[in-house]
Amino acid sequence: MLKSNWRSISWAVMAALAAAGFGAGDVRAQDSSEPIKLILNDWTGQLLSAHIMGEALKRQGYKVEYIQADAMAQFQGLQTGDLHVAMEVWATTQRSVLEEAVATGQVENLGETAMEAKEEWWYPSYMEEKCPGLPNWEALKDPACVEAFSTPDTEPKGRYLGAPVTWGGFDDERVEALGLDFEVVHAGTDAALFAELESAYQRKAPIILWVYAPHWAPATYEGKWIEFPPYTEDCYADMRYDCGKPSGPIWKAAWVGVKEKWPGAYEAIKKFEITTDEMNQLIIKVDREKRSIEEVSTEWLDQNQERWQAWFN
Numbered sequence: 001m002l003k004s005n006w007r008s009i010s011w012a013v014m015a016a017l018a019a020a021g022f023g024a025g026d027v028r029a030q031d032s033s034e035p036i037k038l039i040l041n042d043w044t045g046q047l048l049s050a051h052i053m054g055e056a057l058k059r060q061g062y063k064v065e066y067i068q069a070d071a072m073a074q075f076q077g078l079q080t081g082d083l084h085v086a087m088e089v090w091a092t093t094q095r096s097v098l099e100e101a102v103a104t105g106q107v108e109n110l111g112e113t114a115m116e117a118k119e120e121w122w123y124p125s126y127m128e129e130k131c132p133g134l135p136n137w138e139a140l141k142d143p144a145c146v147e148a149f150s151t152p153d154t155e156p157k158g159r160y161l162g163a164p165v166t167w168g169g170f171d172d173e174r175v176e177a178l179g180l181d182f183e184v185v186h187a188g189t190d191a192a193l194f195a196e197l198e199s200a201y202q203r204k205a206p207i208i209l210w211v212y213a214p215h216w217a218p219a220t221y222e223g224k225w226i227e228f229p230p231y232t233e234d235c236y237a238d239m240r241y242d243c244g245k246p247s248g249p250i251w252k253a254a255w256v257g258v259k260e261k262w263p264g265a266y267e268a269i270k271k272f273e274i275t276t277d278e279m280n281q282l283i284i285k286v287d288r289e290k291r292s293i294e295e296v297s298t299e300w301l302d303q304n305q306e307r308w309q310a311w312f313n
Helices: 002-020 044-059 074-080 095-103 125-129 137-141 143-148 171-177 190-203 216-220 233-237 257-261 263-271 276-287 293-303 305-312
Strands: 036-040 064-068 085-090 107-124 158-162 182-186 209-213 223-225 248-255
Touching: 036 044, 044 064, 044 085, 044 263, 044 276, 044 293, 044 305, 074 085, 074 095, 074 107, 074 248, 085 107, 095 107, 095 248, 107 125, 107 263, 107 276, 137 143, 143 158, 158 171, 158 190, 171 182, 190 209, 209 216, 216 276, 248 257, 248 263, 257 263, 263 305, 276 293, 293 305
Parallel strands: 036 064, 036 085, 158 182, 158 209
Antiparallel strands: 085 248, 107 209, 107 223, 107 248
């Protein structure tokens, strides 16, 4: 009788495990039990992408570690295998470093996330009253426009608020190449960058700064991107930077060892997709509604179970 009950219990447990995705024939049986190291960068959207993917992996039985890394320096860690997965690599500022890393044979581009990246100088629409030639970049050469964007710390030069220096972007080089009488002041953090925008916008104070999308700012505030000369590969290849920033997809990247060590996770990460509009709304929940990355990520997973579970099929 006890033996019969034990068999019944065993079969019930096995059935439950199979239903949860842990059957003996499941692809995860081939995967290493070691933790997958997902990179965390310093902007909200990337943190959301990493946590959504990481927590989905955890729900499927994987071990995950989150490792903070610089957006540019992370590629060295991916090449050595000390870091495993970068969930957002932006064509706007990281294309060349990704291509260089892939060329080593140690890093793989895992495809697009379905998000489209844009990063450029941006200003609130109310600034057009003081600089009517906007959004044409040549308006910024007008002394009246320079004065309109100046601050006590930069006058007589205009002030451009750039992103943290670790993001790259070549804004200092662009100012020099285009002969703009502006001083580039780099924000210390992503949070500081947009806190200053929010403060200026509420006061209708002068500001021109680095804004990127997907992000809550261009989805919330009325403003425009500066129209620089169109980006070309030659503009960057020749290191002139007298053109606008590139735009394009946001990719995922991984150490080449991920495919062999965690084949099931590798396929799931390749299938990860979130749209730009969808990410904008998630970022608003974190940055505007002051909810945590973990809470918003968990909510998304709970509300989209069929969708993320399909990444593992």
